[in-house]
Amino acid sequence: MPTLMETRVENRQFVYPQHANNRDTVHGGHVMRWMDEGGAMAAIRFAGVPCVTASVNGLDFRRPVPVGDILVVEAFVYDTGRTSMTVRLRADREKPRTGERERTTESDFVFVAVGEDGKPTPVPDLEVESDRGRELRAEAREE
Numbered sequence: 001m002p003t004l005m006e007t008r009v010e011n012r013q014f015v016y017p018q019h020a021n022n023r024d025t026v027h028g029g030h031v032m033r034w035m036d037e038g039g040a041m042a043a044i045r046f047a048g049v050p051c052v053t054a055s056v057n058g059l060d061f062r063r064p065v066p067v068g069d070i071l072v073v074e075a076f077v078y079d080t081g082r083t084s085m086t087v088r089l090r091a092d093r094e095k096p097r098t099g100e101r102e103r104t105t106e107s108d109f110v111f112v113a114v115g116e117d118g119k120p121t122p123v124p125d126l127e128v129e130s131d132r133g134r135e136l137r138a139e140a141r142e143e
Helices: 028-047 131-142
Strands: 009-014 053-063 070-080 083-092 101-113
Touching: 009 028, 028 053, 028 070, 028 083, 028 101, 070 131, 083 131
Parallel strands: none
Antiparallel strands: 009 070, 053 101, 070 083, 083 101
């Protein structure tokens, strides 16, 4: 049975000028794409089969990410259904020289596991085995 902490992934993406809008900050669509990719990685790690995005719940952009910063995306599965997984996604801007971070975006994405026939397939139960895993799950359910 996969554990919450085994599903956790953290990806980094430099924000380059080609990712920017006319304010020299990252386009929200790029942030959403990077979050979707991180969420898919966590979901696939959990389910062990390909997964597709079924819904995005409340994608909140709290502050901009300027060109030259790094966007750090954290994802982990914290709830499951019969064929679906809810993945918590958090994005932080990180200053490359200092490592200083600031939360920019949060959301929950729901992914569905897909079998070889292209249809939804059951996922295993999620085990929350560690104190850190229980803490992450509680935070995700509160928000």
